Amino acid sequence: MRCLFMANKMYSAFISSAYESLRDERSLVIESLLDYRVFPICMEHFTASSSGRFSDIEELIDDSDFFILLLGSRYGSCDENGISWTEREYDYAVDTGKMTLALICDELSELIKLDDRSSLSEDQLRQIAFCEKISFARTITKDLPIPRIIGQFFSPVNFERCAGWVRTENEVRSQCKLEKWQQEHMAYNLAGTWYHVHLSAGDPNYIRTGKIQISQQFDPDNYKKLRFEGLNYNVKYDKIGDKLNQNMLKRTRWTGEYDINEAGEMFGLFHSKREFSDKFNEQVVEQGTRRGIHDFTVDVSENNLVEFFHGEFHDEAPSPKFGFIYAFRSEQARLDFLKENFAETLENII
Structure with missing residues (x-):
């Protein structure tokens, strides 16, 4: 139960995907997150050409309560070592123990089902390999759409244990109310x-x-x-x-x-x-x-x-x-x- 005088807390989720595709899926993820008072952090304007420091991304992931990975058919842009930014972001989130949800979109699901992958591009093959290294991922279907998957992901979460963030003036106001209650009791x-x-x-x-x-x-x-x-x-x-x-x-x-x-x-x-x-x-x-x-x-x-x-x-x-x-x-x-x-x-x- 939330304390009567606890300041309203907002939470954040880092959304990782190749921005050139999956725009509709990203919009659904964002809408679903906001239903749970979870603010989306999107990196569509952050590319290798705009900044060479992955530490900036690491800091944003550190400050997020959740990490959500959207996997489409494209591996996406890569760093100087040939590793996609999304794979690096995922690896960092897992290594730091971030609560993570990986979503497999329909276009990637169809590629994974192929017995003969000889006609696939190098980019598609690398994306399949990336997907296969993820220990647990949810496939988006008509029966299991994004809002339902997001709901299932948050269902067991105790949000009070998440760091979240609070407006300073709200936190001060709530602390003052709590101190007044403590004095009266x-x-x-x-x-x-x-x-x-x-x-x-x-x-x-x-x-x-x-x-x-x-x-x-x-x-x-x-x-x-x-x-x-x-x-x-x-x-x-x-x-x-x-x-x-x-x-x-x-x-x-x-x-x-x-x-x-x-x-x-x-x-x-x-x-x-x-x-x-x-x-x-x-x-x-x-x-x-x-x-x-x-x-x-x-x-x-x-x-x-x-x-x-x-x-x-x-x-x-x-x-x-x-x-x-x-x-x-x-x-x-x-x-x-x-x-x-x-x-x-x-x-x-x-």
């Missing part, structure tokens, strides 16, 4: 690193800390989808140093996909891999993989950058667990929260 921007703590209502000695990396594309179409990558560690409290020391050998990795709604309710499924066995409320929890549910709440009542969110975790059987999660933008904020609200828990893990 700051409370939903959760991307970045968070420092969490897992606690249990039934076991005052249970505490796990770690980090969560949240990925979020912050625009109107995508901000409600988030991805979490987290680490949990067993932890001890250093009262003298006033810090939490995490046991790097006793950890759990987890990932999850989450959705957030307009009310700041965030829900998702997580998958975890526990690297050690331990106890939770006197229940043995073996190492291994498991799944579960996270149910969070984010305060979006005031449009400020969120510094804190909280929720619950529910691990599935065979080691069902239930507890609470609190997440903060900084380690110090997490420690201050624990000292103020869970001082007894910290005393139990010294």
Whole structure:
């Protein structure tokens, strides 16, 4: 889906063919391209006599999103090495990984079908040889006309991944609109690193800390989808140093996909891999993989950058667990929260 504030983008296709022929076919290609907001780049005025630099053509191909080759019965004008300009253009497009469509016109198709090619000119034979080296080409027919072939070519294309081009003033205007939207929805921007703590209502000695990396594309179409990558560690409290020391050998990795709604309710499924066995409320929890549910709440009542969110975790059987999660933008904020609200828990893990 196109972002609400994305600037209107135009795309371009380099059309390569011998200009002296195929004028009708070229017109159909151009009309079909424009239906898809693809601007044609035609080289009928660019010949060996007007410029000796093939680098100019290479630059135009580089700047195009697509390369379309029209093949008729003529090989066309050649460079100083006897290679046609169209063949050089095609070779360059393929070598640089350009999305390419080759179209075989009726006049060339008839020549290719000939069993006896002895009467063909050198130019025609070279064009057939050029066509035969192309790994995949579409033949234009009454049942498969140019507009239909162009449509089939563009059908699987994700245009958002194409570079395209945008008028500078449109791009600036769209960026300003996006920045205004982001400012108005700051409370939903959760991307970045968070420092969490897992606690249990039934076991005052249970505490796990770690980090969560949240990925979020912050625009109107995508901000409600988030991805979490987290680490949990067993932890001890250093009262003298006033810090939490995490046991790097006793950890759990987890990932999850989450959705957030307009009310700041965030829900998702997580998958975890526990690297050690331990106890939770006197229940043995073996190492291994498991799944579960996270149910969070984010305060979006005031449009400020969120510094804190909280929720619950529910691990599935065979080691069902239930507890609470609190997440903060900084380690110090997490420690201050624990000292103020869970001082007894910290005393139990010294």
